[in-house]
Amino acid sequence: MKLDSISLINYKSFSSAEFEFDEKINCFVGNNGVGKTNVLDAIYHLAFAKSYFNPITVQNIKHDEDFFVVNGNFIKNDLEEKIVVSAKKGVKRVLKRNGKIYDKISDHIGLIPLVIISPADRDLITEGSDTRRKFLDGVISLSNSVYLNKLITYNKLLQQRNALLKYFYINRTFDSDGLAVYDEQLADLGGSIHETRTAFLQSFTPIFRKYYQQISRTEEVVDIFYKADFTNEDPTQVLKNARQKDLQLQYTSVGTHKDDLLFLLNDHPVKKYGSQGQQKSFLTALKLAQFEFIKQESGTVPILLLDDIFDKLDASRVAQIINMVNDEQFGQLFISDTHPERTEEVIKQTEQSYKIFKL
Numbered sequence: 104m105k106l107d108s109i110s111l112i113n114y115k116s117f118s119s120a121e122f123e124f125d126e127k128i129n130c131f132v133g134n135n136g137v138g139k140t141n142v143l144d145a146i147y148h149l150a151f152a153k154s155y156f157n158p159i160t161v162q163n164i165k166h167d168e169d170f171f172v173v174n175g176n177f178i179k180n181d182l183e184e185k186i187v188v189s190a191k192k193g194v195k196r197v198l199k200r201n202g203k204i205y206d207k208i209s210d211h212i213g214l215i216p217l218v219i220i221s222p223a224d225r226d227l228i229t230e231g232s233d234t235r236r237k238f239l240d241g242v243i244s245l246s247n248s249v250y251l252n253k254l255i256t257y258n259k260l261l262q263q264r265n266a267l268l269k270y271f272y273i274n275r276t277f278d279s280d281g282l283a284v285y286d287e288q289l290a291d292l293g294g295s296i297h298e299t300r301t302a303f304l305q306s307f308t309p310i311f312r313k314y315y316q317q318i319s320r321t322e323e324v325v326d327i328f329y330k331a332d333f334t335n336e337d338p339t340q341v342l343k344n345a346r347q348k349d350l351q352l353q354y355t356s357v358g359t360h361k362d363d364l365l366f367l368l369n370d371h372p373v374k375k376y377g378s379q380g381q382q383k384s385f386l387t388a389l390k391l392a393q394f395e396f397i398k399q400e401s402g403t404v405p406i407l408l409l410d411d412i413f414d415k416l417d418a419s420r421v422a423q424i425i426n427m428v429n430d431e432q433f434g435q436l437f438i439s440d441t442h443p444e445r446t447e448e449v450i451k452q453t454e455q456s457y458k459i460f461k462l
C-alpha cells in the first residue's frame with residue numbers, strides 16, 4: 104500500500120498544496136502550527152473519510168471558504184487507486200474511488216489500511232471507557248462483520264430497554280415479562296460480544312506487550328485487564344440483579360456497553376502512575392499492535408502516520424521506534440516533527456529512501 108501523491112484545496116490551513124511522496128519515509132517538519140498534522144490528517148481523511156482530529160467535517164474546511172477537496176493517488180496490489188474526498192457547507196461529504204462516487208461511505212473503510220499514532224491518542228488513557236471500547240471494537244470489527252452486526256443490534260436493543268425503563272419510571276408501572284424479553288436478547292448478544300472481546304484480547308495483549316518491551320528496553324511490565332459485567336456469571340442473571348437499580352436510574356447499568364480496559368504499568372494504572380514518556384510508549388505499543396492486526400487481517404501492509412512521535416520520548420525510545428518501523432514488516436511512513444535536524448539525523452540512520460517536506 105503506497106501513497107504516491109496528494110493535493111489539498113481549502114483543507115484546514117491549506118489553500119492549495121501538492122505533495123509527491125517517497126515510497127518509504129516522508130517527513131513534515133516546521134514550527135508549531137504550520138500544518139504538519141493537517142497533512143497527516145488529510146491522508147487519514149482519504150482512508151476513513153473523516154478527520155482523526157475533528158469529527159465535524161465542515162470544520163475541516165479552511166476558514167472563510169465553502170468547500171475542501173483532498174485528492175490522493177494510491178497504489179495497491181500494483182493498481183492505481185484514485186481517492187477523492189470533498190465536503191461543501193450544507194451538503195453531504197462525497198467520496199470517490201477512481202471517479203465513482205460511493206453510495207455508502209462505509210464500503211470504503213478497509214480499502215486503505217492505515218494507522219495513526221498521535222498525541223491525541225492520549226484520550227485512550229485519559230478519557231472514559233467508551234474511548235477504549237471504540238478502539239477495541241474498531242480493531243475487532245475490521246475483520247469480523249458478524250461481531251459488528253451484533254454490536255449494532257445490541258445497541259439498538261439497549262436503547263429500547265432504556266426507553267422501557269424510562270416509561271416504567273414516568274408512568275409508575277412495571278412489566279416484568281416485557282423487560283425479560285430485552286434481558287434475554289441482550290444477555291445473548293452481550294455474552295457473545297464478551298466472548299469475542301476476551302478471545303481477541305488474548306491474542307492482542309501479548310503482541311502489545313512485545314512492542315512495549317521493544318520500545319522501552321526495560322523491566323517495565325504492561326498489561327491490559329478486561330473489566331466486564333458479563334463474566335462467568337449468567338448474563339441474564341446479571342441483568343436481573345440490576346433491575347431495581349436500573350428502574351431508578353432509568354437506564355441499563357450493566358452489560359457489555361459498560362466494559363472497560365484497564366491499562367496497567369507494573370500492576371498500577373498507567374493513567375495515574377505512568378510518566379508522560381511511559382504513557383506515550385504505552386500508546387505507541389497499542390497502536391503498533393493494532394497495525395500488526397490490521398496487516399494480518401487485510402493482507403496489506405498499512406500506511407503508518409507518526410504525528411509528533413518524538414515529543415516526550417527519550418532518544419533511546421525514539422531510536423527503538425524508528426528501528427522497529429524500519430523493519431520490512433512496516434511499509435510507507437509519514438512523520439511530523441518540529442525539529443528538522445533531529446528528524447533527518449534519525450531518518451538517515453535507517454538507510455532508507457526518504458523525503459523531507461519543510462512547511
Ligand SMILES: Nc1ncnc2c1ncn2[C@@H]1O[C@H](COP(=O)(O)OP(=O)(O)OP(=O)(O)O)[C@@H](O)[C@H]1O
Nearest residue numbers: 115116135136137138139140141162163164165166
Ligand atoms: N478549518 C481551518 N481553517 C483554517 N486553519 C485551520 C483550520 N483548522 C485548523 N487550522 C489551523 O491549522 C493550524 C494547525 O496545524 P497543525 O495542527 O497541522 O500544526 P502542526 O504543524 O502539526 O503544529 P504542532 O507542531 O504544534 O503540532 C493552526 O494554525 C490552526 O489554526
